[in-house]
Amino acid sequence: MIERALADKNREMLLVLAKSLDFSWQTTMALLFLGAKDHRITAQDLNDLERILAASTSRHRGAF
Numbered sequence: 001m002i003e004r005a006l007a008d009k010n011r012e013m014l015l016v017l018a019k020s021l022d023f024s025w026q027t028t029m030a031l032l033f034l035g036a037k038d039h040r041i042t043a044q045d046l047n048d049l050e051r052i053l054a055a056s057t058s059r060h061r062g063a064f
Contacts, residue, residue, distance in 0.1 A: 006035035015053050025050060 018028040
């Protein structure tokens with residue numbers, strides 16, 4: 001499943017896995033770079049992904 005998430009162009013699955021495993025943003029970012037074409041991601045994409053991860057964290061904080 002993790003290999004599939006790394007290979008998938010849609011990075012949301014990787015964000016879900018990283019969040020469920022309580023990875024730091026730095027670890028999540030490293031995994032995103034590993035899965036990216038030529039190991040490159042634009043700064044805008046990183047900012048967007050970090051915002052998505054932060055939003056999901058605050059939304060689900062009271063869920064448990």
